[in-house]
Amino acid sequence: MSDKPKILILDDEEDLLATYKDLLTNLPSKPEIYTTTNGARAVAMLDAEQFSLLITDLHMPEIDGFQVLAIVRRRFPELKILAISSVLEEQYRARAYSLGVDMCWQKPGTENEIKMFFDCIESLLEERPSEGFRGIQNKSLVDLIQLECICRNSTTLKVISGGIEGKIYILDGEIIDAEFGNLTGDIAFKKLISLKKGSFEYLPAVTERERKIFSSTDGLLLDAAQTIDETTAEDKSEVPDASETGDRTALVKPVIAMSKIDGVDFILIGELKSPQPSDSWGVDDSKNLHKWISNTVQLWRSFGDKFLCGELKDIFLYGHHCKVVLKTKENKLLCAGFKATVNNETIPNLMKDVIALWV
Amino acid sequence: MGLTKAKKDQSIKLIITKPGSFTVDANGNILSSTLPLSVPDKFIEIIIHNVLETFLTARASGLIFEEVIIQFIGLKIVAREMRGGALIHLTPLKP
Amino acid sequence: MKTSKLDDLISQIEIYIENWKQLNHFINLARERRSAQDKKYFSPEEESQFLDVKSLLAQQLECILSYFPAETPPISREEIFNVITPLTALRSTIEINEATLRGIENQWHKIFIQLQSILGQLKVQRQKIKSKSLFSIFSKKK
Numbered sequence: 001m002s003d004k005p006k007i008l009i010l011d012d013e014e015d016l017l018a019t020y021k022d023l024l025t026n027l028p029s030k031p032e033i034y035t036t037t038n039g040a041r042a043v044a045m046l047d048a049e050q051f052s053l054l055i056t057d058l059h060m061p062e063i064d065g066f067q068v069l070a071i072v073r074r075r076f077p078e079l080k081i082l083a084i085s086s087v088l089e090e091q092y093r094a095r096a097y098s099l100g101v102d103m104c105w106q107k108p109g110t111e112n113e114i115k116m117f118f119d120c121i122e123s124l125l126e127e128r129p130s131e132g133f134r135g136i137q138n139k140s141l142v143d144l145i146q147l148e149c150i151c152r153n154s155t156t157l158k159v160i161s162g163g164i165e166g167k168i169y170i171l172d173g174e175i176i177d178a179e180f181g182n183l184t185g186d187i188a189f190k191k192l193i194s195l196k197k198g199s200f201e202y203l204p205a206v207t208e209r210e211r212k213i214f215s216s217t218d219g220l221l222l223d224a225a226q227t228i229d230e231t232t233a234e235d236k237s238e239v240p241d242a243s244e245t246g247d248r249t250a251l252v253k254p255v256i257a258m259s260k261i262d263g264v265d266f267i268l269i270g271e272l273k274s275p276q277p278s279d280s281w282g283v284d285d286s287k288n289l290h291k292w293i294s295n296t297v298q299l300w301r302s303f304g305d306k307f308l309c310g311e312l313k314d315i316f317l318y319g320h321h322c323k324v325v326l327k328t329k330e331n332k333l334l335c336a337g338f339k340a341t342v343n344n345e346t347i348p349n350l351m352k353d354v355i356a357l358w359v
Numbered sequence: 360m361g362l363t364k365a366k367k368d369q370s371i372k373l374i375i376t377k378p379g380s381f382t383v384d385a386n387g388n389i390l391s392s393t394l395p396l397s398v399p400d401k402f403i404e405i406i407i408h409n410v411l412e413t414f415l416t417a418r419a420s421g422l423i424f425e426e427v428i429i430q431f432i433g434l435k436i437v438a439r440e441m442r443g444g445a446l447i448h449l450t451p452l453k454p
Numbered sequence: 455m456k457t458s459k460l461d462d463l464i465s466q467i468e469i470y471i472e473n474w475k476q477l478n479h480f481i482n483l484a485r486e487r488r489s490a491q492d493k494k495y496f497s498p499e500e501e502s503q504f505l506d507v508k509s510l511l512a513q514q515l516e517c518i519l520s521y522f523p524a525e526t527p528p529i530s531r532e533e534i535f536n537v538i539t540p541l542t543a544l545r546s547t548i549e550i551n552e553a554t555l556r557g558i559e560n561q562w563h564k565i566f567i568q569l570q571s572i573l574g575q576l577k578v579q580r581q582k583i584k585s586k587s588l589f590s591i592f593s594k595k596k
Contacts, residue, residue: 285421292420299409300429307402308372310432317417319424344426378499380506382473382514384465391513393506437503441472444465446510448503 005031005052005125010042010068012060020055027118029125039068041266041282046076048256048281052125058085058092066095073100080124141168141193142224149173149217154205159192166192169209175220176211185212186220193224255281257357258336263350265322266337269358272297272328282337293335297328314351318344325351327358334358373433374402378450383407385443394449410438410445460580463521467573470514474569476507477537478562481555484547496544504544511538528572529565537561 009020017035024033031052036042039060046054054072058065065083072079083101085092093104102124108117141159145168148155152173159166166180168189178189213220255267259281266282270290277283277290296315304312315326323338325347336354338347381392387407394403410427417424429436437448487495496504515534519527537558541547547555 288420292416292422295416296413299412303405303409304431304434306405307374307434309374309434313430313432314428315413315430316426316428317413317422317424318426318428319422322422322424324422324424378502378506380503380510382469382510384469386465390466390469390517391510393509393513435499439472439476442465442468444469444472446469446473446476446507448506450499450502 005029006050007031007033007053007055007121007125008042008045008051009033009035010037010039010054010056010065011035012037012057023114023118024121027122027125029122031125038282038284039064040284042068043071043075044259044266044282046072046079048259051076051079053080053082053121055082055084055121058083058096066099069096069099069101082121082124141195142221145170145175145193145217146221149175149221154207156203156206158203159195166195167203168192169206171205171207171209173217175213175217177209177213186215189213189220190224253279254357255279258354261350261353261357263338263342263346264336264354265339266335267354268293268333268335270294270333272331272333277333289335290333293326293333297326297333301328316344316347318347323347325354327351327355329358332358373451374398375434375449375451378448380446380448382441382446383411383444385411387411390444406436406447406449407445410436410447411443414438414440414445457580457583459521460576460583463518464573464576464580466514466518466521467569467576470511470518471566471569471573473507473511473514474562474566477511477541478559478566480504480507480544481541481547481559481562484544484550485555488548495548501544504541508538508541528575529568533561534565537565 007024009017009024011017011020014037017037021033021035024031034045034051036045042054042056045051054076056065056068056072058069065085069081069083072081077100081101082103082105083096084105084107086107096104103120105117105120108114141157144157148157148170154171154173157168157170159168166188167178168175169177175189177185178192180188180191183191215223255269258264258267266280268277268280268283268286268289270277270279270293272294274290274294275287277286280286280289283289297312300315301312304310312328317324317326319340321340323340323342323344325336325338327334327336334355336351338350342350375394375398377395379392379394379398381394381403382390384390387404389403389407413427414424425440427436427438427440429438431452433452435450435452437450439446483500511534515531519529519531522528540550540554540558550558
């Protein structure tokens with residue numbers, strides 16, 4: 001895995017994004033630069049992998065930069081954020097700083113300003129985050145548990161933080177019990193989940209463990225997210241344990257794996273006739289998109305059935321702003337969106353890579 | 360496996376045996392066509408309806424497309440949007 | 455010309471222009487393939503689509519011309535054929551030298567502008583008929 005810092009740039013001007021990308025790639029720390037013109041996609045990208053820095057424009061005609069900032073700051077407290085704007089008025093600067101932005105910049109114009117701007121970026125990149133779980137820094141326990149549950153794994157997750165040890169017991173993707181000090185069950189789970197830093201270790205699953213947690217995983221994680229929000233402000237006491245006892249390659253959801261394919265802009269997977277998608281990445285209104293995909297596929301399937309054209313294989317839809325491929329397999333649907341810059345002729349090949357990851 | 364495939368192939372009936380194209384306006388009226396008259400009207404009617412519907416519903420969902428390719432095992436439909444109408448190419452495929 | 459007939463003609467010319475653009479798309483495609491290092495050739499499907507586009511242009515032209523008096527067509531059939539005829543097939547378009555291709559392209563563009571101009575004239579005509587009929591409605595109300 002690359003040690004290079006990752007920078008995500010959000011700006012509505014594609015030309016400017018390309019310029020930033022060219023310039024920032026040459027910084028001394030040689031960061032990996034990712035760009036997007038879409039706020040929702042920026043959040044999805046931040047969700048999918050760990051970034052060191054987000055550079056975002058505050059004034060974009062179709063996205064409210066402040067709204068993005070509010071979401072990002074809440075969901076990724078450790079992420080460094082640099083806000084830029086062509087006109088930086090005091091009120092905007094104050095508002096941006098109040099949202100937890102690390103630095104505000106007016107878009108640099110002169111050579112000197114550009115140099116200073118890059119120096120600032122380099123200095124932000126040098127500041128390393130101190131929280132998170134060792135090995136998977138900046139990943140919360142919620143993320144780790146979510147991965148195990150999605151993959152329907154059986155394991156025991158041992159968490160060590162500030163000298164206290166705890167365990168979360170997962171069987172076939174379901175959380176069956178937890179222990180933290182003298183506590184067990186739901187209370188122990190809540191305590192554990194609110195830990196922000198420490199180390200973890202995967203132990204073999206304990207099949208004979210008595211089940212004390214009966215809530216659904218989704219419900220538990222939702223409650224946990226609330227607990228984390230409540231404790232974020234007060235919890236500053238834990239110190240990471242010195243001994244990191246284990247590491248493990250995180251198993252990733254198919255949509256996230258698909259999103260890493262070069263040129264992929266968004267992904268949606270679902271089922272025909274289902275009211276909403278099973279999962280999506282980089283989609284603003286997944287329910288609406290799923291509905292449209294489902295209707296379109298059914299429209300053409302019934303045509304194929306009526307005139308004996310054989311099975312519907314794919315539907316390719318090309319536009320100047322987006323390129324989409326719909327793929328069906330029995331009742332399952334896959335929709336892959338590709339960036340406008342991707343050549344139409346290469347899309348069928350890219351689609352093969354996407355399909356390979358379709359579970 | 361082989362049997363399933365054979366069964367699937369048998370269910371494909373090629374309505375057109377040679378490629379052909381036609382243009383339609385936004386109301387679905389055919390303006391010009393290279394398809395033989397033997398091609399059933401219903402077949403063309405449904406293609407026109409589905410193509411225009413696909414462009415229209417996509418637009419309503421915020422997706423603007425200029426070209427749609429629908430690929431069946433036995434038929435490929437390529438449609439290019441033209442001011443609410445379309446230029447539609449039909450190519451029979453050998454299953 | 456009646457408004458409905460005029461609307462039909464406008465719609466036909468609009469679609470014709472879009473189809474005319476397809477021709478340019480194929481010329482560009484040929485140029486792109488010619489300059490590509492791996493010199494990719496055209497598939498039978500692309501050749502067939504190209505042939506169909508030319509056929510549809512020829513057919514549709516007759517439909518459009520049928521709206522006008524035969525002695526005063528708004529656009530010359532010969533000029534259009536001068537663009538279509540040399541482009542026999544995509545594979546041969548690749549072999550056409552750049553100067554000839556540019557000449558065809560200039561001719562293509564000239565016709566494109568002519569078509570737009572006819573479209574504009576028809577739209578003005580429609581506007582006049584509409585305002586005339588509006589005027590007659592209002593005068594009847596008085």
